[in-house]
Amino acid sequence: MPILGQNQYGKAETRVVRVTRDGATHHIKDLNVSVSLSGDMDEVHHSGSNANVLPTDTTKNTVYAFAKEHGIDSVEQFGIRLARHFVTSQKPIHRARVRIEEYAWERIEHSGQGAHSFVRTGQETRLTQITYDGSSWEVVSGLTDLTVMNSTDSEFRGYVKDKYTTLPEASDRILATQVRGRWRFNWSRDDQETPDWDTSYRETRKHLLQAFAETYSRSLQQTLYQMGARVIDHRGEIDEVRFSLPNKHHFLVDLEPFGLKNDTADGAVYFAADRPYGLIEATVLRDGCEARIPVDLTNL
Amino acid sequence: MPILGQNQYGKAETRVVRVTRDGATHHIKDLNVSVSLSGDMDEVHHSGSNANVLPTDTTKNTVYAFAKEHGIDSVEQFGIRLARHFVTSQKPIHRARVRIEEYAWERIEHSGQGAHSFVRTGQETRLTQITYDGSSWEVVSGLTDLTVMNSTDSEFRGYVKDKYTTLPEASDRILATQVRGRWRFNWSRDDQETPDWDTSYRETRKHLLQAFAETYSRSLQQTLYQMGARVIDHRGEIDEVRFSLPNKHHFLVDLEPFGLKNDTADGAVYFAADRPYGLIEATVLRDGCEARIPVDLTNL
Amino acid sequence: MPILGQNQYGKAETRVVRVTRDGATHHIKDLNVSVSLSGDMDEVHHSGSNANVLPTDTTKNTVYAFAKEHGIDSVEQFGIRLARHFVTSQKPIHRARVRIEEYAWERIEHSGQGAHSFVRTGQETRLTQITYDGSSWEVVSGLTDLTVMNSTDSEFRGYVKDKYTTLPEASDRILATQVRGRWRFNWSRDDQETPDWDTSYRETRKHLLQAFAETYSRSLQQTLYQMGARVIDHRGEIDEVRFSLPNKHHFLVDLEPFGLKNDTADGAVYFAADRPYGLIEATVLRDGCEARIPVDLTNL
């Protein structure tokens, strides 16, 4: 008989908005929460018996109830609370993984009453993934869709040329990417002090942006390593970073047929290409630490 | 024989990035340009003769060449230049319509050399559509994907109840929408002074945000009208505004089964729904002016 | 005071699946219904009074109730029923527009009991738009996302060359497009016999596919006209057709640097490009008929 391997189930993409009021000043949290549970689930796969199955509808309800009862501080803290609940309250459940996306909003400036009007920033989406097995924690946070560009200080030269190589070397090019990053915290046990999750996010984001901006780049790999190393060097709570960086190619347009010199030195015109794109992926680790972030970053 | 009606052709979605350099300080413009040409085009439809057809590949080349030769000031000014070129340089072409999307970037703050590092803001996309027939101009600008929310000061009551009505009245709800707006300038002839396009955009955006924030809303229609009226009242260069506003429903979650009161008055938890959504669309006009923006806003 | 112009409101994208049972044989209809209502709606825009406003939640409920009570035959018939209801049952509502998308499913062949298993075909989406003002009807049906390709019998030559033209002429190219089409029926009054909507759709689709396949193409405009003319010539119930056809470019890859001849005559390798793309749009009319389909096809 075919064997059942790893399995998990839960409710994905529960969209929750939490408003808190401080008089006429409101605060909002806007999340997308996905829960995956694992445990004694052989029966449901083999006979269809749901005797061990907490419905995914219940995991959804739990997200909403917890948002009300406990509020939402950081996404990491909220995910930890949820994961702990499922593992400790349901005997058949041995492991919970909670993934959360957070959408950022800023206040609309206006001269009316109160402070309860917001506009979505639309920049990157903040992410976290909490995994709990009843004894130890793994927290991997990150972001996606942070699009950045250096309009100079990037080159690409001295590479291997084989029979299929036609690319000319570039001494001054645009370097642009849409950052997908994940970083793993070394916090793993309840008796350790938890990081300040929001500060950690804000600072990590700042370091990777600055490393991107301040690195004279001979290859996107070099830039990636600098971004990761900067985070490891500055954020003691993080042991591992992984990036997946599409090289969003901007090709110099050939304007010579029209008698125009399209030279980077005095500003130039580029075609922003969609596909194909280079894709550069790597992990950067604190010395002595083990890599645990999966090699291929999944959607969340 | 079946008759040929309105027709137009051109190159859509030419992606152009223009870098200008002021020493180590760079400026970038990031556009998506779509051109549609009309004129003496019966033959190409009937016999396939391309004798009157300027290739769409050429319209693409022209976009790049003009970006280099003339630079890109505002999207309106760039679109006007392109539209004029096609109509005045090609006899068979009697009308040109140029649509442009602009993606916004802001500088990355860092302590390195130079100022040539950027992060995409990812908020709304700025739009314009320029139409020229050789004698008069129509400029319709706008924006899309500007997502806003009021966490209170919105109600919905006193509506018609028919046999199929089950909705309870709401005296305190979230009002959220993803603004799609277009506004038409009264500039139409070369002998009129052109508006300051960038100022106009910035101020119009500000007015519609503020009207959204400052209106105590009894219906999204009322808010929409206020947004449009505010623009007409403050921006003399604009005669007509049209909005398409999805009502992004946020439903109060029923937490009573869990012994929790989910009451707006002390902050509440909402389910942010995807579909279906209300869709509120209307035009607001300067008194005495004619409506010309199409009722159903197209993609661009 | 700024003037209120055209306005409409309703519930968009109500997703309804209707199952009917004929013993163990089931039939399904899978629709996405959007309703827009217009009429005496000045007050709601000016003062926020909802006294004339049937809630969009009610239009959603009506869609579900009608699907149960009356079933869903064709999307056209279902839309007509809904539009008639809103205009005739609500005094303030003078016009209703119903847009419907239909997703196609086919049966999964298997050797088990019953016939209630389906797989979505995923090819084109069938569309209709019904407009009713209390006396006359306008029915515009169509489709979107029907992607087609001719791997030969397409050329592009003899076009205008200006200063910005670099495109070489092509005597044998791939012609591919993603058909977005709309066609308007001449049925407009209740005392006229209604077309057989499903037969009309099936045959119209067949004609446009065959015209695409059988036309030796000197330009996509010529192919478009043939597609429209074929429909007008064969389907007496249709007076007007409009197509929006992106020219999905497939560029011959230059393999000469690798000593390979990439010649269409013996089969070739192409790069399928995303953006930019040519965009060819035109209306084809029955002689003597008026064009009423908007020039820029909207999303639905």
Place this chain on the structure above:
Amino acid sequence: MPILGQNQYGKAETRVVRVTRDGATHHIKDLNVSVSLSGDMDEVHHSGSNANVLPTDTTKNTVYAFAKEHGIDSVEQFGIRLARHFVTSQKPIHRARVRIEEYAWERIEHSGQGAHSFVRTGQETRLTQITYDGSSWEVVSGLTDLTVMNSTDSEFRGYVKDKYTTLPEASDRILATQVRGRWRFNWSRDDQETPDWDTSYRETRKHLLQAFAETYSRSLQQTLYQMGARVIDHRGEIDEVRFSLPNKHHFLVDLEPFGLKNDTADGAVYFAADRPYGLIEATVLRDGCEARIPVDLTNL
């Protein structure tokens, strides 16, 4: 110093269309190819030296050249050829992973000359991933976006009820999912006979569709296991299957307020929900075999 962990790079999403001609009968292959290379790449990350880096532009060129020189039989065979090339021709490259998506087309029936007109089927996308380290192969094929529905023969009862459970039991519901599946072949060495890749795909697809249709389902987990087991039982070349199955909820609409009984027994009306959705994931293995497909299926 921060340590460099796993890293890989290459060109993603190279879109290649290959036409072959058999007189006036053409055949087409339409692929999206992504290559990831790993090996001696420390230097490029640390110093930016590209001395070991074959440009991603070259991997793109190689895809096109191989499509011409060798043709495209199955995606698996094409991926194997590419992976072998990179590992054996470039000393610093120790591992190649090639991912391919294939889009299906069928012929347009018509009465014209030749057979070179196609319409995209738009159903599922066929996938493969080839990994080669110079000695052994791993081939994981699969599909995505195959949307299926049973309109009956599904129930959900007897589950755990905790404090947050409100879901009523269902004895007759719609079961719908969008299948994302991967299966691993036991072929791993060049001295083994390769499977007939196309037959394997066609049969595996058939088995999973039939298992979906023929299983009376007490839970989506049970259906998933049946789908996997059917493949393992019938396809000796496959040792492991993993599915990620969103439970695309179809909720019975409450029509009682309108005096309508919406009962599954005589056909019913459902709301097809977008989010949240249940997500059921599991691996099914041949007895004695090891699981190697990652737990979270990535985009390709």
